[in-house]
Amino acid sequence: MSAAAWFKSRVGADRQAVRQSVDALPDGLWTKCPKCNEILFSKELEKNLRVCSKCGYHYRLTAWERIQITVDEGTFKEIEAGLVTVNPLNFPDYEAKIERDKLKTGLNDGMVVGLAEIGGHPVGLGVTDWFMGGSMGSVYGEKVARLFELATSRKLPVVMFTMSGGARMQEGILSLMQMAKTAAAVARHSKAHLPYIVVLTDPTTAGVHASFASLGDFIFAEPGALIGFAGARVAAQAGLIERPANFQTAEFQLEHGMIDRILPRREIKPTIIKVLDFCMGKEVTSDAE
């Protein structure tokens, strides 16, 4: 299935309607940057990979948009799309929220995993959509674990784009266990000498940041992304008042040695390809020739 057909099959008119009502001005031709208030021509914004041309603000991407700008055209094949959430704790209102976000995103869960090629390198790819705040429950953790297991058995690198508010509260302790599950899956992949590249996008916090998102051989982040251990509301609960202005941003994490580089969106794919070339033993060619 082509990438576009895949997208069409999963995302209906609902998605477009939501996207327009949230992001765009009434006629849909123009969009206001939430950071600098610049009025941007929507088509130009798309062309610029949804980065504000004035202030460099990086809009959040849907899973599909991320896949489209990352993989070699037409190479993405989704796996494990049939895993769906149940309500293991009988948590109040959980089903309704899941149904709402299924409709909103056209996905069964925020974590979308599959096989793809990037710069000609076959990889296992994980991307996240803003489904239940990108939170990690049983399905999410299982998909991450299965991706790493498949990549390990096929000797493939894993490229992971994270976007998450943390462990999913509605699945309680089972969500906490997904942290251990995913970290253990990364361990086995790593022991097989296979590369794991993480790109932290806005926001990556709490249970996801404190598990597989922090375990990459290479960790990159988009500019200005919120990255940290305690989610904003948890930190507020804990009474964290005095903090530096850039606290829990990509810039803060870079300053403290927690990530390799901050990459503007346009540089992500070329950098991933360079890293894959390095890890997977592509011959070095000289630019001078």
Added chain:
Amino acid sequence: MPSKDWTVLDFEKPIAELDEQIAQIRRLTQEQGIDRSEEIAALERDRDRAIEEIFSKLTPWDRVLLARHPKRPYTLDYVRVIFDDYVELHGDRLYGDDHAMVGGIATLENRHVVFVGQQKGRDLKERQYRNFGMAKPDGYRKALRLMKLAEKFRRPVITFVDTPAADCSVDAEARGISESIARNMMDMSILGTPIISVILGEGGSGGAIGIAVADRVLMMENAIYSVIPPEGCAAILWRDPSKYKEMAAALRITSADALELGVVDEVIKEPLGGAHRSPEAAAQSVKSAILRHLEELEKIPIQKLVDARYKKFRSMGVFEDISKKKPHKEELSEPEAQEDQCEA
């Protein structure tokens, strides 16, 4: 008066009053030399019946209060009873020594072991010194350093979990609290030596699982194990912090819940009225459970053990795979669709 004692929980008040009566009669016995042992025995029976009655009706929130009980034995209280001898070791060799995480080498009935665990403080000064049992990256890295020492010398690891949460201060964030917890889980999942974890009191989220990826996870009867404190969860999810009691129930955080959900292997029964009423007896129960599991684990070849540990955590979580079923579409949305425990 016992009823004003801040270390007595509301539902413990009838017990405390009976305790006080018994103590008074004992004092009088000593002062007056009159034998009132029958009266004492009767009162003790009354008290024990009261405890049984009260403890048979504990709510999940009551368990939270017990897990955080100011008199509850903490990690080093257990360490002193369980191990014949121990030497505490300090520091992560990277930055500092975290007082919220203790660890060292110990002997346990002819065995050498490594132990690590969060440590809470008893009085205000010690609480601050121990940072309320909330470890920073330095604590998690100290724990991992000691666990690797155990692996190197082929000694089993015993971890004791008792933390409200990992520290989330600016300090902790700057030194990579997320990375330290993630790294611990990853390295514990492949550590080449047996690991037993015991949730003693508060199994608080990432702070707990950061030292609890083990071959056997045991949990005290009145401990809690949760992805988030119920108070915080009520504030965030229901935007109503006053609903913490309902949230404690909804989150399924008791030892019975954890056992049913398959995240712990065994619940260790506490002495009547909770571990704090008889810390020595509680520690003896933990010791015999640890010994029993160690004897099993020591017979398993290391590679098999590590594989089984992976499968154990790999199988946690509940979901459904609709691609494996071939029903009509209508059936898929039915709420009673069967739950699928995943398999490794």
